[in-house]
Amino acid sequence: MGVELRQLRGLVAVVDSGTFTDAAIELGVSQAAVSRGLMALERELGVRLLHRTSRSVMPTTAGVRVLARARQVLAEVDELVSEATSGHTRLRLGHAWSALGRLTTEFQRRWAAEHPGIELQLIRTNTATGGLAEGLCDLAVVRTQIDLRRFAHLAIAQERRYGALPADDPLARKRTLTLDQLRDRTLVIDRRTGSTTIDLWPEDARPKLEYTHDVDDWLAAIASGRCIGVTPQATTTQYRRDGVVYRPLRDAPPVDVHLIWHRQDPHPATEAAVTLLTTLYN
Numbered sequence: 061m062g063v064e065l066r067q068l069r070g071l072v073a074v075v076d077s078g079t080f081t082d083a084a085i086e087l088g089v090s091q092a093a094v095s096r097g098l099m100a101l102e103r104e105l106g107v108r109l110l111h112r113t114s115r116s117v118m119p120t121t122a123g124v125r126v127l128a129r130a131r132q133v134l135a136e137v138d139e140l141v142s143e144a145t146s147g148h149t150r151l152r153l154g155h156a157w158s159a160l161g162r163l164t165t166e167f168q169r170r171w172a173a174e175h176p177g178i179e180l181q182l183i184r185t186n187t188a189t190g191g192l193a194e195g196l197c198d199l200a201v202v203r204t205q206i207d208l209r210r211f212a213h214l215a216i217a218q219e220r221r222y223g224a225l226p227a228d229d230p231l232a233r234k235r236t237l238t239l240d241q242l243r244d245r246t247l248v249i250d251r252r253t254g255s256t257t258i259d260l261w262p263e264d265a266r267p268k269l270e271y272t273h274d275v276d277d278w279l280a281a282i283a284s285g286r287c288i289g290v291t292p293q294a295t296t297t298q299y300r301r302d303g304v305v306y307r308p309l310r311d312a313p314p315v316d317v318h319l320i321w322h323r324q325d326p327h328p329a330t331e332a333a334v335t336l337l338t339t340l341y342n
Contacts (some may be wrong), residue, residue: 062104063101063105064097064100064101065133065134065137066097067097067098067100067101068130068133069087069105069134070083070087070094070097070098070101070132070136071101071109071110071123071126072099072127072130072131073086073087073094073128074094074098074110074117075110075117075119075123075127078116078117079117080094080095080117083148098110102115106121107120107122107123107126108122108123109122109123109127110123110124119310122146122150129271136158137178138161142249148178148327148328148329149178149179149181150176150178150179150180150181151171151175151178151180151181151198151199151327151329151333152181152183152191152196152197152198152199153180153181153182153183153197153198153199153200153201153333154183154184154185154189154190154191154196154197154198154199154200154201154227154321155182155183155184155185155190155201155202156184156185156186156187156188156190156199156202156203156204156253157184157250157253157254157275157291157294157295157298157299158203158275158291158292158294158295158297158298158299159182159184159205159294159298160201160294160337160340161200161219161292161293161294161295161296161297161298162293162294162297162298163340163341164182164298166340167336167337168180168182169337170289170336170340171333171336174332174336175329175332176256178211178332183196183197185197185249186252186253186273186274187252187253188202188204188252188253189206189211189247189317189320190202190253190320191239192211192320192321192322193210197214197233198321198326198327198329199319199320199321199326199327199330199331199333200274200319200320201216201318201319202317202318202320203219203255203292203294203315203316203317203318204253204254204255206320207237208255208318208320210322211259211321211322212320212321212322212323212326213318213319213320213321214318214319214334214337214338215316215317215318215339216317216318216319216337216341216342217316217317218314218315218316218317219292219293219294219314219315219317220292220308220309220312220314220315221256221290221291221292221308221309221312221313221315222291222292222293222296222307222308223242223289223290223306223307223308223309224279224282224288224290224294224295224304224305224306225287225288225304225305225307226282226283226284226285226288226303226304226305227283227302227303227304227305228285228307229285229288229305231307232305232307234307235307235308236307236308236309236310237307237308237309237310238309238310238311239260239261239290239309239311239312240265240311242267242288242290243261243265243266243267243268244267245268245287245288246267246268246269246270246286246287246288247267247268247269247270247287247288247289247290248269248270248271248272248278248281248282248286248287248288249269249270249271249272249289249290250271250272250273250274250275250278251271252273254278254291255291255292255315256289256290256291260290260312260313267288270286270287273298275295279299279301279304282303282304283301283302283303290309290312291306291315292315294317319333319334319337
């Protein structure tokens with residue numbers, strides 16, 4: 061018949077409570093049902109899981125291993141149920157780096173005030189779609205070049221690009237920068253989720269490249285003095301870091317900011333999120 065969830069729950073309950081009687085009370089079943097479930101589980105796995113005496117129940121060596129995995133499986137099942145049943149009472153907004161920049165806090169507070177029945181969760185996921193394609197969020201803010209034909213989307217803003225420099229870099233003394241001033245430096249970029257590409261520079265005047273996969277590593281590389289970066293304005297407010305300064309780039313094209321969501325079966329609160337974001341950005 062295979063391993064059943066009720067058998068795993070029985071195993072965990074027996075070990076945690078210490079007796080079959082207490083486990084049966086906790087699970088709301090008979091003691092005989094708990095015992096039958098444990099015996100069936102042992103037959104299915106082909107190992108003995110518990111040492112039983114008149115006074116105690118202790119897991120065997122194999123039982124300890126199975127118990128650890130059982131807890132993981134049951135936790136994941138509980139999370140799955142929670143996700144399925146709370147879908148309309150929670151809105152997950154994914155992003156790769158900077159969420160909504162300077163508007164992040166205002167969006168969170170306005171949402172809580174205007175939609176108290178729907179919990180807003182911001183989820184940072186280092187994927188090109190901010191976790192949407194991976195099923196980790198209900199809608200996402202993206203600043204990368206992705207195939208927008210795959211999703212419903214709305215262009216909500218354009219953000220100015222900034223140079224990110226070590227605080228002691230000579231260029232940090234300038235109020236604004238040009239791309240050409242960065243050509244002789246080493247540029248750190250995130251090829252998967254970053255908005256910066258080498259195509260910002262002419263082919264004969266391109267900086268050296270170093271790659272990263274996380275905003276914290278990107279900041280660390282810049283603060284060390286080894287690299288410089290180019291980033292949308294949102295990063296400058298979302299990620300302030302000692303040793304890193306941001307300066308506007310006068311000649312760099314802006315970055316398009318899109319909100320994306322699934323075309324089929326969008327979250328019921330999607331329209332409300334679109335309305336609020338449009339209001340905040342305009």
